[in-house]
Amino acid sequence: MWYFDQCDPKKCSGMILKSRGLLTTLNKSAKFNGVVLTPNGGKIVSPEDHELIAQSGIPVIDCSWAKFDEVRVKSIKANERLLPLCKAANPVNYGKDIKLNCAEALAGALYLAGFDDQAHEVLNVFNYGPAFLAVNEFHFSQYKKCLTSEEMKQAEQFVKDELERDKIENRNRTLDLGPMSSDEDEDDDGEEGKQAGEEGSSSDDSEAEREYYA
Numbered sequence: 001m002w003y004f005d006q007c008d009p010k011k012c013s014g015m016i017l018k019s020r021g022l023l024t025t026l027n028k029s030a031k032f033n034g035v036v037l038t039p040n041g042g043k044i045v046s047p048e049d050h051e052l053i054a055q056s057g058i059p060v061i062d063c064s065w066a067k068f069d070e071v072r073v074k075s076i077k078a079n080e081r082l083l084p085l086c087k088a089a090n091p092v093n094y095g096k097d098i099k100l101n102c103a104e105a106l107a108g109a110l111y112l113a114g115f116d117d118q119a120h121e122v123l124n125v126f127n128y129g130p131a132f133l134a135v136n137e138f139h140f141s142q143y144k145k146c147l148t149s150e151e152m153k154q155a156e157q158f159v160k161d162e163l164e165r166d167k168i169e170n171r172n173r174t175l176d177l178g179p180m181s182s183d184e185d186e187d188d189d190g191e192e193g194k195q196a197g198e199e200g201s202s203s204d205d206s207e208a209e210r211e212y213y214a
Helices: 013-019 047-056 065-070 102-112 116-123 129-135 137-143 149-177 182-209
Strands: 080-082
Touching: 013 102, 102 116, 102 129, 102 137, 116 129, 129 137, 137 149
Parallel strands: none
Antiparallel strands: none
């Protein structure tokens, strides 16, 4: 891991993994021949990278998302890789696309490259770790079918299309429910009038407590 000291090391997922002996930090000028996860990668990590990762490893760059363009690591241009679309499960960015922390990015890459046991080992360090695979169940069910970066790219587009379709269907379903019908309104008014007559002075309290459901 290249660490740029832009976050609290006590809360940094990468530094927590280091304290557990699951990764080491690299000098910013150190040469590295393995796969490197960056937002600028031209290919998506896949089982094609399994042998290279097994031989040389896979580091992450620990820095603020807002400051990524400011960091400089000279040795990462040869084998830069992207992760396909994934949701974060960490408490800071839970449910957000792409905003993974170091541990999630590392585990996701290991999982998609075929290192399932190592991915689980990384995730199990954190309370939210198992949730990462859970919130990405649909995503990974598609990605794990892939053998190449090109197949990953196609699977990612399929995932995006399906999620967008579900979003539109849910929105339309909500619109189809529509407002409460006039008959229901009249029934409610009649019932409320009856209750008001029976309860007398408690009608004001009933009005304050009434709830409406769309």
